[in-house]
Amino acid sequence: MKKLLQKIAKKSPWLYRINAGSCNGCDVELATTACIPRYDVERLGCKYCGSPKHADIVLITGPLTARVKEKVLRLYDEIPDPKVTVAIGVCPISGGVFRDSYAISGPIDNFIPVDVNVPGCPPRPQAIIDGIVEAIKIWETRL
Amino acid sequence: MTNFVQLILNLLIFPGGLFAVALGLFLMGIDRKIAARLQRRVGPPVYQPFIDLVKLTRKEMVVPGTAHLQAFWLAPLLGFAGMMAAVTLIPIAGVYQGFKYSGDLLVLLYLLALPAIALMIGGSASSSPFGAVGFSREMVMMMSYELPLLVVLVTIALKVGLATGGIATFSLSEIVQFQLENGALLFDYTMLPALLAFLVFIPGNMGVVPFDIPEAETEIVEGPILEYSGTGLALFKLMTSLKMIVVLGLAIALFFPTPLGKNFLVNLLWFFLKCLVLMVIAITIVRTSTGRVRMDQAFKFYLRYPTVLALISLVLTLLQR
Numbered sequence: 001m002k003k004l005l006q007k008i009a010k011k012s013p014w015l016y017r018i019n020a021g022s023c024n025g026c027d028v029e030l031a032t033t034a035c036i037p038r039y040d041v042e043r044l045g046c047k048y049c050g051s052p053k054h055a056d057i058v059l060i061t062g063p064l065t066a067r068v069k070e071k072v073l074r075l076y077d078e079i080p081d082p083k084v085t086v087a088i089g090v091c092p093i094s095g096g097v098f099r100d101s102y103a104i105s106g107p108i109d110n111f112i113p114v115d116v117n118v119p120g121c122p123p124r125p126q127a128i129i130d131g132i133v134e135a136i137k138i139w140e141t142r143l
Numbered sequence: 144m145t146n147f148v149q150l151i152l153n154l155l156i157f158p159g160g161l162f163a164v165a166l167g168l169f170l171m172g173i174d175r176k177i178a179a180r181l182q183r184r185v186g187p188p189v190y191q192p193f194i195d196l197v198k199l200t201r202k203e204m205v206v207p208g209t210a211h212l213q214a215f216w217l218a219p220l221l222g223f224a225g226m227m228a229a230v231t232l233i234p235i236a237g238v239y240q241g242f243k244y245s246g247d248l249l250v251l252l253y254l255l256a257l258p259a260i261a262l263m264i265g266g267s268a269s270s271s272p273f274g275a276v277g278f279s280r281e282m283v284m285m286m287s288y289e290l291p292l293l294v295v296l297v298t299i300a301l302k303v304g305l306a307t308g309g310i311a312t313f314s315l316s317e318i319v320q321f322q323l324e325n326g327a328l329l330f331d332y333t334m335l336p337a338l339l340a341f342l343v344f345i346p347g348n349m350g351v352v353p354f355d356i357p358e359a360e361t362e363i364v365e366g367p368i369l370e371y372s373g374t375g376l377a378l379f380k381l382m383t384s385l386k387m388i389v390v391l392g393l394a395i396a397l398f399f400p401t402p403l404g405k406n407f408l409v410n411l412l413w414f415f416l417k418c419l420v421l422m423v424i425a426i427t428i429v430r431t432s433t434g435r436v437r438m439d440q441a442f443k444f445y446l447r448y449p450t451v452l453a454l455i456s457l458v459l460t461l462l463q464r
């Protein structure tokens with residue numbers, strides 16, 4: 001029974017975006033992934049939601065600047081379990097073009113468990129969708 | 144005793160309860176699919192709302208520390224229960240009679256206000272500032288669409304009441320009976336403005352795009368339901384899908400209840416088809432082809448066009464007698 005529910009539930013991952021100080025390049029790509037018919041993610045059952053309380057898959061962009069750190073951590077705690085984190089872009093991995101800047105406290109996985117990395121500056125929509133599919137597989141085991 | 148058992152069955156299985164929930168969720172799935180196709184996307188499968196519900200029941204429930212607990216949990220239950228009761232009042236011609244009770248239209252009118260009130264209670268109990276903004280917007284929305292609805296209902300009550308020799312009848316089953324004998328009100332030219340007004344009322348009541356101001360997710364991050372997660376959110380989703388059945392069913396009962404022959408199943412399918420067509424016209428197309436308006440614009444719009452249209456119908460009805 002639990003297995004069956006798991007199988008059903010995994011088809012409805014709701015996405016939530018956190019901008020941890022990104023340059024907006026990755027966010028534009030996320031918007032493309034969502035809005036342009038060619039890359040429609042709704043066919044996977046995904047839905048972008050406005051509230052962290054409704055989220056299942058968290059998409060984090062940006063290098064985690066020092067100013068935004070506290071807020072991102074708080075937001076992350078508010079997201080109900082089970083959740084999966086996907087880091088979009090090269091910024092969350094290493095800081096990308098902002099590496100060694102005095103203003104960033106990233107890489108993000110020092111603070112939050114990151115499950116999937118989607119490298120690229122910015123990554124292509126196809127890569128983001130691939131990352132989401134990867135994340136759904138991980139999410140299923142946690143449901 | 145049998146009456147009581149039947150009432151419970153009506154409430155829990157058919158046409159309320161299970162049947163209405165399934166129908167509402169299915170209609171919502173079709174709505175999402177059609178909206179996606181209109182935007183040239185593939186879209187989710189039509190059973191997506193069911194999946195969403197299963198998913199939501201498996202999520203953790205987070206309650207904000209500063210929320211008022213009782214009111215926070217009471218709100219979704221209240222809305223859901225109110226809509227469950229409201230569905231049983233909707234007659235489906237040739238399938239289900241509704242209640243043979245002389246004031247059911249008035250009861251329905253009050254029950255229809257419950258979802259908005261539930262959202263308001265939930266929004267303000269969640270202690271989130273977005274919830275509070277959602278609360279005030281929901282209130283203004285309710286005040287603006289309630290007036291045209293009221294005028295439409297009074298018009299129809301007068302029309303049927305005058306034609307059957309009384310003054311006004313607020314019994315939904317009598318209104319349906321009248322239409323079964325004298326032809327649907329849809330084909331009566333005096334009722335056309337009222338029908339238009341009702342069509343405009345539907346997106347406002349359902350809170351879909353041009354009038355989704357209380358739950359604008361890009362402005363106030365879904366307002367009242369912002370703080371709900373897991374089962375609480377699932378209850379709100381169920382409430383919305385039931386509300387859709389109530390609103391569409393009410394429109395069908397008021398304007399076009401005509402059944403198709405005597406067969407139970409055929410009539411049920413016919414009802415479903417009417418719901419579907421009405422939903423596509425009044426919700427899906429409107430939702431995909433417009434952008435959100437501002438609160439004051441919505442308020443003025445509702446007080447201007449639908450109200451005036453409904454009043455025209457009222458005057459025509461009174462002149463006709």
Ligand code: SF4
Nearest residue numbers: 023025026089090091
């Ligand atoms: S990865 Fe590149 S595009 Fe994305 S936020 Fe960082 S710098 Fe911008």
